[in-house]
Amino acid sequence: MLRKPSRAAPAAALLTALVVTPVVPPEAVAAQARVPVEEFELDNGMRFLAVVRPEMTTVAAGWAAHVGSANERPGITGMSHFFEHMMFKGTPTVGTSDAERDEAIIEEQEALQEQIRAVYRDRRAAARLGHIGDPFGDEDLPEEMATLRQQFDALVDEQRTLMVKDEFDRIYTEAGATGMNAFTSHDQTVYFITVPQNRLELWFWMESERLLRPVFREFYAERDVVHEERRLRTESTPTGEFDETFDAMFWQSHPYSWPIIGWPSDLRVFTLAQAQEFYDTYYVPGNLTGALVGNFDLEEAKALAEKYFGRLRPGAEAPDVVTLEMEQKAGKRLDASCDCQPQVRIRYHTVPFRHRDQYALDVLAGLMNGRTGRLYKTLVLGDEIASSAAAFQQNRKWAGLIEITAEARGEATPDDLEAAIERELQRLIDEPIPAEEIQKVKNQAAASAWEQLDSGFFLLLQLLVYDSLGDWNYMNEWADATLAVTEEDIKRVARQYLVPTNRAVAHYTRKAGTSAEPVPAELADLPEAVQRQILAQIRQIRESTDRVALEGALEQFAAMRSQAPPPMQGAMEYVEQAIRERLAELPSPGEEAR
């Protein structure tokens, strides 16, 4: 464990005298903020990372498969994430009372799904010809489909009579384990839980069993759950769908372009056989890392790892992602309107995980962030055009990006925000960067080097994430590398990466008729779509300087109003009023418009 640092804290005493003194001498960080990881590898190639912490009452335990959405291809997008869900379904002995019949049912279900997929194939063809709309909708469904679905539902019902629902979860829960969960990213899938310190062997049993002999039961019911997750995270959030568009636009050739949760059309049709193939390719011991942080005996843990995970058969080496992102040659722009505050996102391609430029880019982002960061000072406090602004640098396994975002305040537009951000980035290149400002960011890095070790559970996640990105040793290296960054390094990466041809910009503006623009009582009875149209018209009216057109419109409205249905009459009156108000603001005829 870490040695307790000296309480005398000479650095603190110096602070008042010399402002740019680091709050912690860099050598102290290098010497002390280290995570003491015991690393071992099984014969089958699976690696383990262990950190013993006697002060904990539990063991945080987990493993990562070095596979994520970047390893997918069109047709099976979303498979990695779907897998994460399937891994909780059990084994031949966990989750069913009759493994044999269970397996037979799964095969019968698959045969029916193959026929359902054939129907979808026809319906995609019909949709291409314009005969139907959504191939997965209920419009003109062949009768055959109803029969297939009925047969399938009958099998689901039968399977359910054999199933021990969510038994995988139940076994852990009953043992006092907590926080069982998993997540999927572009580059990894991570499974984790916290177990009471005397139940460590249960973790080894459960995790090795589900890796050794997983059963993908409830494949199709789980697909519906993932659809709900997609609705929740993407389709029901103010900017979700556009964020997806922005990703697809930003990444030209790299598989980072599709969403982790997958395209809906792929989710509808991928097959159990494809899932099995994916599993056999990527869930091999050499592509897995296990980790334990907490109160346990290291030698026992090693023996248990060998006993349980040693059973996994070594497989072929998992394939690399070979498609490289094409160098961007032209700027890209996206304009979207949503139920959201006007905002801007500016992105540049940077570098992958542990690239030597990562640390200078991190410091660059650090200069931008925080209440004393350049973005807050300029956009929020100085120009008062933003209510918030931030930068983040993300270095994924195969490629990286830096993104700056800001939300508009008052009448400011995304254009204003974009211009101000560009000015700030240019200043990094054109003007000297004060030493104190760089030191501030380094001080924060020094503090983070310790803070990252604080929570046992968080430490576990970091080890698994960094190891599946390339190397867990990053945890012990990044702070030193960051403390070594110079002003010239920062300017160099700014000049190299923050260039217009390497940039993608998204402007989000508020959709007409949405909440921030109150719907006046005169329009309240109308359908929302009509409200939106009218509000858009009114905005046009308020911006119009064409007296003749406005007067013409006024006459037309007055003539039409008497024939309009009652709910529309009030609305038309409202529009007429807006036209009159606008006319009153405009210079009268003959007066020179400015």
Next chain:
Amino acid sequence: MNATKNVPGTAPGIRRLVAAAALTGLFAAPAAGQDIPDRPEELVFPDFLFETPDGGDVHHRLANGVPVVIVEDHTLPLVRLAVSLRIGSFLDPEDQVGLASLTATMMREGGAGDRTPEELDERIEFLAARISVSAQDTEARASLRTITPVFEESLELFFDVLMQPRFDEGRFAVRKENVREDLRQRNDDADNLLAREWDFLLYGRDSYLGRRMTVGHLDAIAKDDLAEFHRRAWRPEHMVWSVSGDVDTAEILAVLEERLGAWPEAPDAFDVPWPPPHDAPAPAPGIYHVEKDIPQGKVRIGNLAPRWDSWDNPERAAIQVMDHILGASGFTSRIMQRVRSDEGLAYGAGGRFGFNPLGPSAYSMGYQSKSSTVALAGAIALEEVRRIRDEPVSPEELDLAKRSLVDSFPRRFESAQARAGIFANDAFLRRDHGYWIRWREQIEAVTADDVMAAARKYLRPEEMVMLVVGVWEDIAPGDPEGRADMTDLLNGEVTHLPGRDPLTLEALSPEGQER
């Protein structure tokens, strides 16, 4: 299964936790290929005797009576310090809703002591310290997170923020404009909309739990109001301190003794009623709907319950076991299993009883589902509410819930920070530390009859309200197979709540009801 049993011990002292947990020698050294059982029940686990730490060991009291909880932990050079006060937005004047919260925000943002806002921010960020100040309904809180080498100077800054905030005019103007933007956005996200309308519905718009700031309130708050609120409310007599990490108990106590002793007098200090009075008329049962163009319906269902005024009440344990079985334990709970695992209707579904020792408690369930299956998921959730009231839970479910609650108990005390948090919260609620000593025994004692009695008393379908945010036209008819539509739920009465201007929260159309 249950090869182990937790036996609360008798010897005092936290250090023994570690000793009691020694596993060495209990595993036979396994060789590869050794028999591995087909089922986990066959595994044999060593005993783990977890002794509940006694909060009394780390509880101190300053001369002026202020409680201080200090848990030392010298493994890392990190210090965390926090002060909670028994004040909050319940003290907001009617025409200045948000005053407590804005005061807290501006204590941090508006400069302090002899530092302008810029100087204060620069110093805090240069030291890589984190200072935050906030106020909720019934608690205000300020916290400091720092590394040991700069603890002393960070603490100076922290006390400046606590005792001498400057509420700088310019920064306050900027903050007000940013709050205005926040208000403007509060219909955008369906979850925010759901949370707000739920509070309106359950607690009423006049209650401190229901009311929300409007642009009128914001405009009515001036710099002097912040300073006055700070002077009258941020007083030592409302405080509870908690400190954990690389500190020395005697040193911390000496510093706090000195600082709090020098707190300026305030003759006009608020006379704070505690618990804050709350008079919430129960909402009319039925279904309520707010229109929002999203492909899902987002739902809450629930009912109010009395203030939780006694932590000795054994019903607490029965409710927790009931909660675990019905909706609070993720995949193990009945609601999640039926709504998600069986039917694939939702990504998340569950329910929980909210014990509130300071105001009304409430039971609430929540889920989100595609529009056409909102009714079906709701019908299933309500069926489960009825079932747990009408039928005793099975011995297996009861045992699973108890084992889970009891065996996961040690995790609550996992770190110094966690222990400091738990015991400081006890002091804040004026709850005796015996609560935790008795906790596991009380859970173990719960019977199936207790669960049913708790369900009958606290889950009240006839009083329940259901709030749905989504597209009513798509939600109302229910699923295509006709398994459930919205008229099947509760009493079938639907009230369409109006859209609201996000700045004023005034209704944009009259409320309508249909049957």
